[in-house]
Amino acid sequence: xxxxxMLSLILxxxxxxxxxxAMLTRKNLIKIVIGFxxxxxxxxxxxxxxxxxxxRTAPIIDSAVSAANAVQKVVDPIPSALVLTAIVIGxxxxxxxxxxxxxxxxxxxxxxIDDYQELKW
Amino acid sequence: xxxxxxxxxxxxxxxxxxxPIVTGFHEAEQLSPLAAQxxxxxxxxxxxxxxVTSVIVTYRGLDTLGEVTVLFLATVGVGLLLKDGxxxxxxxxxxxxxxxxSSVLVxxxxxxxxxxxxxxxxxxxxxxxxGVVIASGFLLLLLTSSETKIxxxxxxxxxxxxxxxxxxxxxxxxVLTIGFLSPEVLPLGEFGRxxxxxxxxxxxxxxxxxxxxELTSILVTMGGE
Numbered sequence: 530x531x532x533x534x535m536l537s538l539i540l541x542x543x544x545x546x547x548x549x550x551a552m553l554t555r556k557n558l559i560k561i562v563i564g565f566x567x568x569x570x571x572x573x574x575x576x577x578x579x580x581x582x583x584x585r586t587a588p589i590i591d592s593a594v595s596a597a598n599a600v601q602k603v604v605d606p607i608p609s610a611l612v613l614t615a616i617v618i619g620x621x622x623x624x625x626x627x628x629x630x631x632x633x634x635x636x637x638x639x640x641x642i643d644d645y646q647e648l649k650w
Numbered sequence: 651x652x653x654x655x656x657x658x659x660x661x662x663x664x665x666x667x668x669x670p671i672v673t674g675f676h677e678a679e680q681l682s683p684l685a686a687q688x689x690x691x692x693x694x695x696x697x698x699x700x701x702v703t704s705v706i707v708t709y710r711g712l713d714t715l716g717e718v719t720v721l722f723l724a725t726v727g728v729g730l731l732l733k734d735g736x737x738x739x740x741x742x743x744x745x746x747x748x749x750x751x752s753s754v755l756v757x758x759x760x761x762x763x764x765x766x767x768x769x770x771x772x773x774x775x776x777x778x779x780x781g782v783v784i785a786s787g788f789l790l791l792l793l794t795s796s797e798t799k800i801x802x803x804x805x806x807x808x809x810x811x812x813x814x815x816x817x818x819x820x821x822x823x824x825v826l827t828i829g830f831l832s833p834e835v836l837p838l839g840e841f842g843r844x845x846x847x848x849x850x851x852x853x854x855x856x857x858x859x860x861x862x863x864e865l866t867s868i869l870v871t872m873g874g875e
Contacts, residue, residue, distance in 0.1 A: 621724035
């Protein structure tokens with residue numbers, strides 16, 4: 530029986546690899562940004578699944594978890610905290626990348642990566 | 651063709667790098683000592699129900715200050731790149747029903763966003779999530795109403811004042827010799843109350859305002875004038 534954290538770990542790695550594959554093979558700049566976004570989501574799922582502990586609940590003290598036995602009842606709070614901020618930063622970085630795409634389209638009227646040869650060697 | 655083959659080889663190679671993580675993965679039975687320390691400290695020292703919030707705002711507060719700075723830089727970058735504005739914005743008349751419904755909904759979305767970031771230390775949520783909800787309210791306003799004008803000066807004022815207040819609370823901790831970004835600059839209060847956990851709800855509300863105004867200004871810049 531495969532555990533849920535193992536399953537989400539494999540799913541996260543699959544998403545990360547899919548995103549990088551998309552970034553390497555797609556020609557359309559917007560699709561490259563989408564590939565980055567998929568890879569970003571993959572890393573978030575990997576980090577969260579590494580912090581999961583079987584049969585435990587979210588690290589919030591309420592009716593399900595009393596203050597006395599919290600250490601035995603909750604999952605690791607650190608990966609959740611890291612991923613929480615990483616999601617917002619990922620959103621902002623995607624916005625910057627899309628602004629670059631808009632500027633590049635304004636300059637060369639093309640979304641294909643093949644039309645941008647300046648950095649090619 | 652050779653290029654495609656090289657891509658497949660490198661992607662498979664990348665997959666091989668991650669293979670040891672999968673094969674060597676075993677579910678932990680106990681929290682790591684550091685995580686256990688955070689959970690206990692959050693309950694006993696900081697009176698915070700939501701452990702994730704106490705990790706973000708207090709134990710890793712400096713990281714969060716850095717993340718907010720990254721978000722600010724991203725906003726500046728978008729503003730700089732799109733300073734001419736996006737032209738050819740699609741303008742068509744909206745139906746009255748759409749405009750009326752959206753103005754009712756926007757008010758509710760704003761209230762939900764404010765609720766999420768003021769209760770970040772008690773329930774799931776916090777400044778980042780609440781800020782994103784507020785920005786989505788502004789997005790609805792921008793999409794459904796042709797006459798929406800969002801004042802740039804107000805956005806910049808909210809953004810910079812909340813950022814300055816965030817750093818100010820951090821520096822107050824140094825002045826009172828408690829430590830940078832310590833929540834104990836305000837009284838800790840009673841566990842589980844809205845006004846508890848010292849400066850954590852104040853800091854998280856400031857982060858909420860800052861994230862909300864920054865994402866809104868990204869949306870306004872991208873949406874064009």
